[in-house]
Amino acid sequence: xxxxxxxxxxxxxxxxxxxxxxxxxxxxxxxxxxxxxxxxxxxxxxxxxxxxxxxxxxxxxxxxxxxxxxxxxxxxxxxxxxxxxxxxxxxxxxxxxxxxxxxxxxxxxxxxx
Numbered sequence: 320x321x322x323x324x325x326x327x328x329x330x331x332x333x334x335x336x337x338x339x340x341x342x343x344x345x346x347x348x349x350x351x352x353x354x355x356x357x358x359x360x361x362x363x364x365x366x367x368x369x370x371x372x373x374x375x376x377x378x379x380x381x382x383x384x385x386x387x388x389x390x391x392x393x394x395x396x397x398x399x400x401x402x403x404x405x406x407x408x409x410x411x412x413x414x415x416x417x418x419x420x421x422x423x424x425x426x427x428x429x430x431x432x
Contacts, residue, residue, distance in 0.1 A: 330403045330410075332421040335363075338393045341418075342368045347392040349417075351375040351401050352424070354431065359395075362428055375401050379408045386415055395420040397431070 333341065342348055348370040350359045356372040359365075375396070377385050386409055394402035394417050402419040409415040424431055 330406045331416070331418045332399070332403070333393060333418040334421050335427045338418070338420055339365070341393060345369065347371065347388065349373055349389065349392050349394045351378075351394060351396040351405060359424065362431065363424065375405050378405050383413050386413055389417055390415050391417065393418045393420055395424055397423045398425055399423040 338346075338348070342365060346369070348360070348365060348368050350356050350370065350372040351374075352359070352372075356370055359372075360368060360370050378389075389409065394405055396402040396405075399419055399422045402423065406417045406419045409417055420426075
């Protein structure tokens with residue numbers, strides 16, 4: 320018996336529209352870039368969302384404690400590549416399921432720098 324395609328996929332991508340709907344239901348938004356989180360939430364019009372900025376290297380190389388509270392979170396970076404790598408690492412290392420914002424912030428608002 321073959322696994323469903325979604326089960327084979329290690330990185331779950333989510334569109335911005337779907338992400339907004341998920342954020343309204345307690346899902347955390349995790350920014351993996353250099354800009355301040357309030358700048359990013361303002362740019363994406365996500366004021367009031369449960370949002371944090373975290374260092375992607377710390378999530379990839381760190382301990383399980385560094386990843387606490389991220390199960391089901393939406394990870395976002397500039398173009399979607401870093402968030403996909405972090406999502407995959409969290410799944411492989413700790414069994415934590417997250418989502419990667421498809422295309423990153425630039426897919427939503429264009430280049431931000």
